[in-house]
Amino acid sequence: MAFRELVLEHSHAMFRLAWRLTSDERAAEDIVQEAFLKAWRKLGNFRMESSFKSWLHRITVNTAMDYLRKQARRKQFETEEPEFESVPMGTVTPAIDAQIDIRAQTEAAMMNLSETERSALLLKHFEGHSIKEIAQIMEMTTGACKQTIFRAVKKMRIALRPLVTT
């Protein structure tokens, strides 16, 4: 299949994944492009018999992780500068009105997961990968992958439980 066709076929899914990892529309677009360029250069590492979708997701997750780490370093640097007003961790959530905004709270809950937990949960919940596939994508053991998903689910349930009863 031509590379162009692969780009046309997988761009939407990669954008959704990148956005869910970063919660940043512009960053997600950049990550999709960067991931495809990396895929083009690393075609030799792709094994035909494995899923191309899984392989692309792996590159997308890694690219997004790199972005998030750079962002974290940048934020850390900024908070070390005395002239900038620092923002305490945990308060960086979207502005929410007095009314319960389920969407915003869900997003906040997702973004409060660690990058690894969020990646594993997204690949399971939204992309429908098996735990074995996620373990391969994230380069971890199946057992570690399971535990990561369990941790993410526990945190999400605690954060979202109040919304269920309302």
Added chain:
Amino acid sequence: MSKITDDDLTLLFYGEHDEPALAAMVAESAELSARFDSLSAELRLADNFVPPHREDDYGADVWRQISPRLDLEHLESANRIKTWLATFSQPRFSLAGALSFALVAVLAFTLGRNGGQDSITEPLNPVNGTAIALADIDSNRLLTHSVSGHLEQVNLVLTQFANTTETSPSEAEYATDMLVANRLYRQAAASQGKHKLAAFLADLEPLLIELAYQAQSGSAATRERMQQEVRNGLLFRLRVMNKQLDKPQISV
């Protein structure tokens, strides 16, 4: 089954639990059903984590953004190829080299097969006249190595072709050489049961034929169509196949 944990229910929710009886147990137990319903309701809330909408042509937009950078990388490769091709002092080097490899590969396979052994112990004298001792050369590895070299040459020539607007007599010459070698390698691959590789080489042939016989006399539109075919699909498959040949654990 021991006590059902929330982790078990999570696996059940995602269809990953390997205990077939669990679903029935949950259905039969009011307590387990309540726990499972609660977990399901909470996890389903995650579905509200909806990304911004992208238009249907988003993929095309991504392609427009990245394709110039892909072309740039192609051009860089093409420049390297020009230098590489310019170093050949003998115009038919490609044919001699390709035929040598092909002949060696075919003979290696034939001798290995007919002799009922996997290795060749008789020395051969291939096209270029150099005596080569082939003791202990595994016919399978030899073919793989030879085809890999062939695909590398095809890759170089097609990349050059895809990135130049002017026709060149050497294009047809190289394509003719490679067509001959390609057929030999295809037959050798088929004989060795490498059907995926043989099929891929068969797919290459029509383009090589066209390049050898029509690219020079055809219209600009024909050349553009062939270039698109090379850029959009063939180079991609070629690179993947060649890399797979480098990895002996991958069956081709």
